[in-house]
Amino acid sequence: MKTYQALIKRELLEHRGAFLYAPVILLAALFLLTITGLVFEDPDISISSNVGLAGKQLYQIALAGVFALWSAYLLIALFFYFADSFSADRRNNSLLFWKSMPQSDLKVLTSKALAGITIFPALLLAFAMITGLLVYLVSFLVVAKMPYISMVGPIDMLSSWIQMGVAGLVFFVLNILWYAPLLGWVAGLSTLFQRWSIPLAFLIPGAVVLVERLTNLGAVNPSQPFADLIAYRLDSSMLDENVVVKMLTSDGFSAFGLIAEMTGALNWFDMAVGLAFASVVVFLASEYRRRRIDA
Amino acid sequence: MSTARPIVEARNLKKRYGKTEILHGLDFTIPSGRIYGLIGHNGAGKTTTLNALLGLTNYEGDISVMGQDPFRNRAMMMNDVAFISDVASLPRFLKVRELFDLLVDIHPNFSREKANVFLQGTDLRPELKIKNLSKGMVAQLHLAVVMAIDAKLLVLDEPTLGLDITYRKRFYRRLIEDYMNDERTILITTHQVDEIEFMLTDIMFIRDGKIVLDVPTDEVGKIYTQLVTSGDNVAQADALAPIFSEARFGQTVMVFENAAIEKLTPLGEVSTPILSDLFVALMQRQTANPGDK
Numbered sequence: 001m002k003t004y005q006a007l008i009k010r011e012l013l014e015h016r017g018a019f020l021y022a023p024v025i026l027l028a029a030l031f032l033l034t035i036t037g038l039v040f041e042d043p044d045i046s047i048s049s050n051v052g053l054a055g056k057q058l059y060q061i062a063l064a065g066v067f068a069l070w071s072a073y074l075l076i077a078l079f080f081y082f083a084d085s086f087s088a089d090r091r092n093n094s095l096l097f098w099k100s101m102p103q104s105d106l107k108v109l110t111s112k113a114l115a116g117i118t119i120f121p122a123l124l125l126a127f128a129m130i131t132g133l134l135v136y137l138v139s140f141l142v143v144a145k146m147p148y149i150s151m152v153g154p155i156d157m158l159s160s161w162i163q164m165g166v167a168g169l170v171f172f173v174l175n176i177l178w179y180a181p182l183l184g185w186v187a188g189l190s191t192l193f194q195r196w197s198i199p200l201a202f203l204i205p206g207a208v209v210l211v212e213r214l215t216n217l218g219a220v221n222p223s224q225p226f227a228d229l230i231a232y233r234l235d236s237s238m239l240d241e242n243v244v245v246k247m248l249t250s251d252g253f254s255a256f257g258l259i260a261e262m263t264g265a266l267n268w269f270d271m272a273v274g275l276a277f278a279s280v281v282v283f284l285a286s287e288y289r290r291r292r293i294d295a
Numbered sequence: 296m297s298t299a300r301p302i303v304e305a306r307n308l309k310k311r312y313g314k315t316e317i318l319h320g321l322d323f324t325i326p327s328g329r330i331y332g333l334i335g336h337n338g339a340g341k342t343t344t345l346n347a348l349l350g351l352t353n354y355e356g357d358i359s360v361m362g363q364d365p366f367r368n369r370a371m372m373m374n375d376v377a378f379i380s381d382v383a384s385l386p387r388f389l390k391v392r393e394l395f396d397l398l399v400d401i402h403p404n405f406s407r408e409k410a411n412v413f414l415q416g417t418d419l420r421p422e423l424k425i426k427n428l429s430k431g432m433v434a435q436l437h438l439a440v441v442m443a444i445d446a447k448l449l450v451l452d453e454p455t456l457g458l459d460i461t462y463r464k465r466f467y468r469r470l471i472e473d474y475m476n477d478e479r480t481i482l483i484t485t486h487q488v489d490e491i492e493f494m495l496t497d498i499m500f501i502r503d504g505k506i507v508l509d510v511p512t513d514e515v516g517k518i519y520t521q522l523v524t525s526g527d528n529v530a531q532a533d534a535l536a537p538i539f540s541e542a543r544f545g546q547t548v549m550v551f552e553n554a555a556i557e558k559l560t561p562l563g564e565v566s567t568p569i570l571s572d573l574f575v576a577l578m579q580r581q582t583a584n585p586g587d588k
Contacts, residue, residue, distance in 0.1 A: 006400030012386050084308075097384040097437075099351060101401050206363035290369075295349045 003103060007111030011085065012119055018077050019120045023127045024074075026054050038141040055139065055152040058159050060248040062135050066170040070128040077124075078116055078176070082187040083201065085099055085112045086285055087194040095293060106286035113282050113283060116183065120171045128168055132161050166255035167262075174238060174262055182276030191285040205230055233274070238262040291293055300362065302327045302448050302480045303348060307356040310343050310399060310504075317343050319504045320356065327447070328477040330494050333484045334574055335501035341484045342380075344501065345452050348482070349378055361447065374404060377446035379437050379454045385425050391436060392421035410443035413473060430540035431462035438466060442474045449474065451483040455490075464492060470494070488570045498570060500577050507577050519576075520556060522549045524563030532562045539576030550576040 012019070029111060089095040098108060136157050152160070175190045176183075189197035189204075209227045216222035239262060246262070247253055303325035310318040318340050325331055335341045347354040358365055363372040385394065391414075398405040417435050425433065434455065441449060449470075455463040471494055475481065485491055498515070500508040507569030510518065524532050525546045533540065535558060537549035550568050551559065559565050568576065 002400045006397050010386075010397055013393055014386070045386040074578060092387060094384055094386040096351075096378075096380045098351075099369070100373060100378050100380075102370050102403070103401060107370070118384075180346075291353060293346065 003107070004111055004114065007103070007108060008115045008119055011112055011115035014088065015081055015085070015115075015120075017153065018081065019123050022077075023073070023124065027127060027131060027134070031138075033136055035141070038138065038145060054145065055150040056156045056160060057249045058138060058149060059136065059152045059157060059252055060164065061245070062139075063132050063160060063168075064244065064248055066131045066135060067128050067171060070124050070131065071168075071172060074121055074124045074172065075175065075179060078120065078179075079185055079201075080198075081116055081120065081185060082183045083190050083197045083284045084195070085116070086187045086190040086289075090292075091194055095289075097134040099293065104286070105289040106283065109282050109289065110137075113184075113187070113278070117176050117180070121176055121229065125165075125172055127168055129161070129165050136161070140219035160253070163253060163255040167258040170255075170259045170262060171238070174266060177275060178238075178266070179233075179274075180278040184201050184281035187278075188281040188285055191288055232270075240265075300471075301325055301329060301359075302361060304359045305344075305348070305356065306358075308344070308347060309355040310340075310347060310352065311355070317504050318347070318354070320505055321501075321504075322500060323506060323509055325480060325482060325497075327480050329496045330475065330481045330484065330568075331499060332488070332491055332495040333482060333499045333501060334488055334570070335484075336578060339501045340504040341501055342452055343504075345378075345450055345482070345484065347382070347550070349376065349431045349450060364535075372436055374402075375447045377441040377444045378447075378450035378451065379394055379441055380450075380452040383430070383433065385424035385433055385437055385440075390417055390422055390424050394425065394436075394440070395421075398440065404445050406443050406445065409445070410439045413439035413442050413469070420556070424538075431458050431543060434458055434462060438469060442469070447479055448482045449479065451481065451485075453485055454483070455485065455487070462532070463487065464523060467491060467494060488574055492570045495570075500574060502578055508557065508573075515570075519568050519573055520551045520554050521566050521568035521572060522551065522559050522563050523547070523566075524549065528562040532559070536558070537570075538580045548572070 015073065084091075089098050091107075099105075136152070139152060143149055186197050186201040189200050193200055206227070209224070212224045212226050213222070214223060239258075243261060244258070247257055301324045303323075305321050305323050307585075308318055308321040309316060319357055321344065331345065333341050346352045348498070349359060349363055350365030350367075350372060353366050360372055361375055365372055389397070395405075395407045395410055398410075399407050414436070417432070419428070419432055419436055419439075425436070428436065438454075455466050458466065466489065470481070475494075483491060483495075492512075495512050497511050498508065499506055522532055522537070523543075523546050529547045532547070532549055535551060535554060538552050539546050539548075539550040539555075550572060556565060
């Protein structure tokens with residue numbers, strides 16, 4: 001366990017730019033821009049005073065937006081992480097150093113995969129939570145500018161923040177697990193083709209879909225199982241937008257309702273198949289790495 | 296020489312890349328407490344041999360490194376084996392302190408205290424980033440890491456490539472003074488044979504994937520003799536079938552194998568050839584193996 005922790009820490013140190021520094025800069029920039037905008041500009045938003053939304057509901061919707069945005073950042077950052085990390089040691093000429101350590105290639109690559117599904121999501125979850133706090137601070141200015149919106153009390157804010165944090169955690173975890181085969185796909189390509197993995201991750205499935213469509217030209221009921229599979233895998237379909245808005249604007253919002261919605265909508269068998277695919281990719285990549293030492 | 300189990304044993308070691316055979320059935324044994332120099336020209340198979348010993352590539356034949364099959368058990372084997380294969384292979388994104396922090400948890404035999412001691416007297420500081428270090432400093436750091444691992448076998452593949460003479464000399468001096476003892480073994484390859492000759496206990500010359508010489512350095516003089524001669528003596532010496540002959544500053548330098556010293560002494564100055572001369576001699580002779588006809 002100590003070794004895994006160290007290897008995961010190594011990943012953090014190597015990729016702190018994407019998962020630590022960039023989010024800090026992004027968050028600071030957004031916060032400053034928002035504050036500046038609210039202080040120096042009159043908000044060009046006309047919300048009727050009888051819109052029917054209290055500050056608490058608005059805060060919950062804002063929090064949901066925050067988690068959705070950080071989740072999108074996480075998935076994009078993880079895509080680039082897996083497109084790089086499985087071949088990073090070869091590319092930066094440190095492969096032989098790591099191979100001089102008494103750790104197997106399987107353990108090293110497993111630690112890279114584990115970093116992608118543990119420490120990095122945890123960091124971005126923390127950023128999402130911090131953003132939630134900043135949104136609350138910003139809400140003071142918003143209320144000052146738009147007095148028809150009621151201020152969220154600290155107890156309500158804390159309750160919403162914690163509830164959304166729990167729901168956000170589950171959302172992050174389920175998202176990553178659902179998209180694990182796609183991340184595994186680009187990681188496997190990275191092992192073989194290094195940075196070409198990024199275009200190839202799109203070009204190869206794109207070519208297959210194209211061939212599938214060409215073979216279906218003129219067909220009355222064209223069958224395109226591969227295209228359907230890709231479309232299905234790219235859509236986690238965990239949350240219905242209308243249901244979420246309804247839950248967030250209700251008085252009795254709880255994380256458990258949202259979690260039940262997410263877990264109920266997921267196809268767990270397909271998720272398990274995807275995880276098995278990703279695990280096989282990690283194993284095969286480790287066997288490849290065991291045999292290749294050239295850059 | 297130690298009678299304990301050899302550190303390394305290779306039997307009929309072969310390596311192919313596609314249809315091309317790079318190593319043609321090497322046999323050698325490396326006991327503990329020795330410093331072996333594996334010497335050959337570019338493409339001779341030195342690095343391939345070392346990679347096979349370190350479990351970095353698959354191979355045909357049998358290799359045992361401290362009783363382990365290197366390719367199958369590389370991770371376990373690396374508890375007692377260290378190697379430097381390229382001075383630039385340390386992870387550049389880390390600081391010196393971060394590297395030591397990680398190694399404490401990744402390598403069970405790494406000692407941060409020892410590493411810090413080895414860095415004393417150098418310009419290396421814990422907060423320096425590796426990517427900002429000079430080549431010489433990286434080499435010092437890598438050597439400190441390796442020596443702090445307390446490995447029984449240290450494999451060095453061109454460890455001082457690209458370093459200036461000051462760093463090269465310092466590197467080898469520290470190796471001898473701070474690392475080497477009777478229970479440790481070093482296997483080293485380099486092109487700068489003259490610089491490591493003083494420390495080698497054994498030499499292996501490899502040519503075109505075959506071992507052409509594998510002897511303790513103190514036996515080189517019993518097998519090979521160098522004669523520096525000139526004038527009419529050249530023809531007489533030539534008749535004794537030197538394995539190498541070269542004109543040098545108006546004189547002729549010849550190397551003989553298993554020659555009778557009493558026949559050579561009257562013809563000029565007789566001595567034991569230095570390794571670089573012997574290397575050139577054996578690399579230029581027509582048959583790769585002395586036994587080959």
